[in-house]
Amino acid sequence: MRINKFKKVGTNKYRIYFDNNTLVVYEDVILKYNLLYKKDIDSDLLLEIDKDNLKASIYDVALKYISIRMRSIKEMREYLNRKKFDKKDIEDTINKLINNGLLNDKSFAISFVNDKIHLTNNGIDKIRKDLENLGVEENYINEAIDNIDKNILLDKLNKIIEKEIRLNTKLPIGKMKNKIINRCINFGYRLEDINNILDNYDLVSTSNIKNDYDKLYKKYCNKYDEYKLKNVLKSKLYQKGYTIEEINRIID
Numbered sequence: 001m002r003i004n005k006f007k008k009v010g011t012n013k014y015r016i017y018f019d020n021n022t023l024v025v026y027e028d029v030i031l032k033y034n035l036l037y038k039k040d041i042d043s044d045l046l047l048e049i050d051k052d053n054l055k056a057s058i059y060d061v062a063l064k065y066i067s068i069r070m071r072s073i074k075e076m077r078e079y080l081n082r083k084k085f086d087k088k089d090i091e092d093t094i095n096k097l098i099n100n101g102l103l104n105d106k107s108f109a110i111s112f113v114n115d116k117i118h119l120t121n122n123g124i125d126k127i128r129k130d131l132e133n134l135g136v137e138e139n140y141i142n143e144a145i146d147n148i149d150k151n152i153l154l155d156k157l158n159k160i161i162e163k164e165i166r167l168n169t170k171l172p173i174g175k176m177k178n179k180i181i182n183r184c185i186n187f188g189y190r191l192e193d194i195n196n197i198l199d200n201y202d203l204v205s206t207s208n209i210k211n212d213y214d215k216l217y218k219k220y221c222n223k224y225d226e227y228k229l230k231n232v233l234k235s236k237l238y239q240k241g242y243t244i245e246e247i248n249r250i251i252d
Contacts, residue, residue, distance in 0.1 A: 001041050012060070025049065026056035058085050058093045063102070070108045073098070074135025105136050109144040112136075117148060121160055124153065126188025157189050158197050165201060172207045175241020209242050213250050 005017035012027040016035065025035065029052045033045065041049070058080065065071060065079055073094060080090045097103040109131055116122045116130070124145055131141045164180040171179065177198065184194045216236050217229075224232055230251060237247045 001046070003035060003037055003039050003041065006037065023049075023053075025053055026060065029053050029056050055089055055092060058083075058089050059096060062093050062097060066097075066102060070111050071103065072105055072108050072131075072134040072136055073103055076103060106140045106143070108134075109136050109140040110147070113144040113148060117152060117156075121156060121187050123157065123184070123188030123190070124148070125190065126186075129188070153189075154193065154197070157184060157193060160184060160187065160189075161194070161197050161201070165203065169204065169206050171205060172209070172241035172243075172246075173203050173205050174243050176203060176205060178241070207240075207242075209237065209246055209250055212237060212240060212242075 001018040001020075003016055003018065007015045007017070009015045009024060013024055014027065014030060016023050016025055016030075018041075029035075029049060032052060033049060035041075035049075061083060062076060062080065065076065071079070076094060076097065077090060080093065085093075094103060112131060112134075113127055116127045122130075128141055128145060131144075132138075161180055161184065164183055165176070168176045168179055180198065181191065181194055185191065213233065216233050220229055220232050220236075223229075233251060234247050237251075238244070
């Protein structure tokens with residue numbers, strides 16, 4: 001087959017026109033095989049071109065994936081596996097990306113941590129867990145996390161706690177505090193830091209145990225005897241977040 005014409009069809013792809021058919025070939029493959037106008041190509045060379053062209057297409061898919069944001073090596077491998085590419089071609093692509101400096105778990109960890117610190121409410125524990133799930137080595141994770149300005153994290157935690165206090169003033173103090181603690185732990189903050197900040201707040205609740213008791217009493221007073229009613233009321237008030245001491249004072 002003889003090459004009769006080239007036509008650019010992408011940023012790094014060309015359509016090659018032969019006598020009776022065409023073939024889209026990546027620029028790197030064209031350069032590797034010195035594919036020039038009027039050059040003759042036999043079946044053996046065409047087979048080699050097809051193989052390298054497939055590898056180039058996989059590499060192109062990988063480049064598009066990391067153009068959105070940086071990726072970990074594990075993340076890239078899983079993505080290419082989902083595309084059903086050959087295992088060896090996947091590993092060759094990953095090695096090429098690493099050698100070209102486009103895949104680097106150490107750099108990825110640093111970038112990931114910076115993004116999470118400045119763009120999310122996530123704390124250290126959640127950031128660490130996310131990096132572990134992305135297959136980043138522990139030493140890279142530790143190095144990236146050690147560079148975090150802890151004052152930034154504490155300021156973020158303080159703002160989260162401030163917001164949660166405003167949103168939960170209708171809850172009894174005990175339940176409010178537990179909800180705030182659980183919320184912050186889910187964000188990845190540590191209990192010690194949460195309690196240290198909470199201790200600086202004088203929590204105020206608009207809940208009223210007397211009103212809640214009266215409503216519950218009216219609802220259940222005709223359903224149970226005196227002993228059972230007392231236990232039901234205690235249980236319901238406890239579920240609302242009142243402490244045992246508060247409940248005993250109003251019931252006993």
